[in-house]
Amino acid sequence: MRKINIQYAKPDMTLARDIITDTGIILLVRGIALSQNLINKLATLHITTIFVEDPLYEGIIAPEYISLELQQQALSVLSTVLQTLKNKGTLNVQPVIQLSTQIVEELMCNPKTSICLNEIMTHDDPTFSHSLNCAIYAILLGQFNGLNYPDLKELAAGALLHDIGKNDISTTLLNKPDKLSADEFELIKKHAQWGFEKLIVLHWDLSSLVAHMAWQHHEKMDGSGYPRGIGGNDILFHARIVSIADVYEALTANRPYRPALSPKKAHDIIQAGLGTHFDDELGKLFLSKVALYSPGTLVTINTGETALIVSIPPNNPKYPVIRIIKEPDGQPCKPYEIHLEEHPQIHIINSQ
Numbered sequence: 331m332r333k334i335n336i337q338y339a340k341p342d343m344t345l346a347r348d349i350i351t352d353t354g355i356i357l358l359v360r361g362i363a364l365s366q367n368l369i370n371k372l373a374t375l376h377i378t379t380i381f382v383e384d385p386l387y388e389g390i391i392a393p394e395y396i397s398l399e400l401q402q403q404a405l406s407v408l409s410t411v412l413q414t415l416k417n418k419g420t421l422n423v424q425p426v427i428q429l430s431t432q433i434v435e436e437l438m439c440n441p442k443t444s445i446c447l448n449e450i451m452t453h454d455d456p457t458f459s460h461s462l463n464c465a466i467y468a469i470l471l472g473q474f475n476g477l478n479y480p481d482l483k484e485l486a487a488g489a490l491l492h493d494i495g496k497n498d499i500s501t502t503l504l505n506k507p508d509k510l511s512a513d514e515f516e517l518i519k520k521h522a523q524w525g526f527e528k529l530i531v532l533h534w535d536l537s538s539l540v541a542h543m544a545w546q547h548h549e550k551m552d553g554s555g556y557p558r559g560i561g562g563n564d565i566l567f568h569a570r571i572v573s574i575a576d577v578y579e580a581l582t583a584n585r586p587y588r589p590a591l592s593p594k595k596a597h598d599i600i601q602a603g604l605g606t607h608f609d610d611e612l613g614k615l616f617l618s619k620v621a622l623y624s625p626g627t628l629v630t631i632n633t634g635e636t637a638l639i640v641s642i643p644p645n646n647p648k649y650p651v652i653r654i655i656k657e658p659d660g661q662p663c664k665p666y667e668i669h670l671e672e673h674p675q676i677h678i679i680n681s682q
């Protein structure tokens with residue numbers, strides 16, 4: 331399957347993956363042939379990215395960490411929770427606790443050995459997909475670090491709810507495409523404290539650790555973060571995990587003020603913050619598992635050919651299998667595959 335921006339969609343292309351809305355409703359099922367009418371409707375609904383069939387991309391599968399059913403359920407639960415809060419209703423965390431359990435169990439049933447860009451982002455609402463993707467990355471990092479089942483469930487709940495304080499901030503400000511003023515940034519920074527205050531009152535239903543993850547997820551190891559400027563071991567271990575997952579997800583997702591960065595760029599930004607922004611050991615562990623290019627990405631290699639990323643070896647995410655599709659002069663060639671693990675002299679020099 332090939333991932334394309336909706337502006338490049340053409341009639342008769344076949345959809346290779348279901349499209350779900352930010353509230354978990356299936357809009358279109360895979361296998362359907364697109365028409366101009368459908369393409370226009372998707373664009374109106376702010377669907378920015380779709381997956382289509384393409385013979386050159388045969389056998390290339392974009393990773394999905396959790397089942398479509400659970401994705402739908404997760405987006406539905408998150409949108410209900412946030413909508414209830416917006417309407418000043420009482421926060422019922424039971425569905426979130428249940429959801430955390432299900433996500434952890436699905437990930438434990440099918441253990442992963444690398445972190446590939448998760449593609450639950452077929453729409454451009456940043457809130458729900460951000461929380462869900464962040465939870466998945468946090469659980470993966472927790473698993474790599476050997477956390478047990480109860481710890482992983484708490485971690486999942488904290489990651490799903492870490493930005494809940496943003497509910498008190500207008501979407502106009504959260505989605506502002508221009509640079510924030512100092513006052514606006516100060517207001518946005520309050521979401522960590524507000525999230526903590528919302529969650530700590532639910533301490534009979536929810537571990538206080540969950541509230542602390544919301545409070546501490548923007549703290550930095552050198553004490554330069556917010557809201558309190560705490561650092562080092564004063565930042566709880568779970569919050570240090572959420573901090574890494576949160577930044578990686580935010581960097582690799584489209585934002586109103588910038589397009590998504592590649593996993594490679596996000597990797598380099600996290601690497602630059604090891605020990606100062608992020609926990610050094612946790613950050614290194616995370617980066618050692620990150621695939622720099624997700625399957626389907628178009629890349630150029632050092633010998634000049636154009637290739638596609640085909641798959642990520644489970645234990646060696648930095649050395650993908652690639653499919654050469656163009657000669658160095660840009661002419662299409664008969665596709666063939668190279669395992670970069672076996673050819674260390676070949677490396678990727680850029681990606682699209």
Ligand SMILES: [Fe+2]
Nearest residue numbers: 492493547548
């Ligand atoms: Fe946040």
